[in-house]
Amino acid sequence: MYRINPLMRDVLITTDEVIFHAPTKHTLDPRTIEQSIIIAEERIIRPALSDDLYYDLILQKNKTVTADNKDTLQDQVNSSLPAGSEQVILAIGDIVNAFEFLSADYLKLWKQHLWKLTAEVVMLGATPESFVQFGSAGVIHTVPAAGPMNTTGEVSPELRSVKWLMDKKMMDRIDPLTQAMHEWxxxxxxxxxxxxxxxxxxxKGVAYKRKSDIVLSVYDEIDNSSNCGCYED
Known part of the structure; x- marks a missing residue:
């Protein structure tokens, strides 16, 4: 999924990738998502991955357009757009974000855990802006309250509903996904x-976090090189 990254800094996810994996309507204003990406990644994703891994991932996933790669990247972006989309013309200095740039190991992590987790975190960060936003008249509800002038059938929820939603997203979606990624x-x-x-x-490379204190065959030679250097999880 080759997309222009308009944020002018390397990030993990694009708005289209958020919409693909997040529980939201596809008609959501992309700017609401876009302006929550950096906050979400800095607040939750970077600490969850640790700095070195996060920065290496975003370095791989973003490429700056140069005179040498402009035509190739432009073809890749346009060929990945949905049918009927307006063709993109890249400029020198633009940033293209794509999971296709990732190494095999990073791509596996992205598809298995990180894509879904990052999308959920971005939507959590975007939730307050979906409730109230700054406008020319100041802070306003995104959707008007119920009344004779509102014929859309949609109304802004009460503040307590928004708080409940954010708590549930954190506890029932983001926290379990973060823990699952860590274990993986x-x-x-x-x-x-x-x-x-x-x-x-x-x-010594022996696991000390166990479900019980019973250790069986601790002196056995176990070939478990892919498991963080530990003999057991």
Whole structure:
């Protein structure tokens, strides 16, 4: 999915990728999503990945348009757009974001966990702006309250409903996805050496985070090189 990154800095996700994986209407204003991407990534995703892994991922996933690669990137962007879309003309200095740029290991992480998690986090960050926004008249409700002048059938929820929604998103969607990604990366830690989160291995490479204190066959020679250097999870 080759897309222009208009934020003028490297990021993990684009608005189209958010819409693909987030529980939202496809008619959502892309700018509402776009302006929440940097905040969401800096607030939750970068700490979850650790700095080195995050920065390496965004370095791979974004390419700056130069005179040498302009034609190639422009063809890649236009060929990936939905049928009937207006053709894109790139300029020198534009940034193109695509998961196709990722290495095999990073692409596996992106598709298995990171894409969905990042999309959910961006939508969490965009939720307040979907409730109220700044306009020429100041802070206003995004959708008018129910009344004779509102014929759309849509109304802004009460503040307590928005707070409940954000809490539920964090507890029931983002937290479990973050933990699942952590466990998955630790399982394949050898492929992700830049991941700095604690995976439960001591200095000898033996796991100390277990469901019980019972350790069976601790002295057996176990070939488990893909599991963060630990003999067990």
């Amino acid at each position: 990366i630790c399982r394949y830690k050898i492929q992700y050496p830049l991941y700095q989160k604690e995976c439960g291995c001591d200095s």
